[in-house]
Amino acid sequence: MMYMAADGSISKRKIKVLQVGEASFRAYCYLRKSKRTFSIDNVLALVPIMKKERYVV
Template identity: 45%
Template structure:
């Protein structure tokens, strides 16, 4: 199952990186916590320890300081992800009248 999602333009990504560096805010971690609180699914672009890049659709279960636990719909199992290895995190917005 391949998931398609949109990444922001380069300028936005650059500004987000600069904001993160200047303010000490981990933007990805904030996105993950918000998605967990809202019970949203998230499309991730993730790089593994071996350098392999993958796209995942996940439901966040728990977020700690450096890692997060999520149910991965690609692997059909719970997985632990390293926050610093998340290249992009895009919450999936569903309409209320949408049937799942």
């Protein structure tokens, strides 16, 4: 996720969304290593990360 903070600084974060509201959402932020609340209006870009597990037969 590319996110713009209230002071205008932009950061790139890897998050796990926990709860979505009307104007904000709660997520675990791997950058800060804590649960954070993000404003939906400040999200600049989102890209889903898909993990593929490979099994050896």
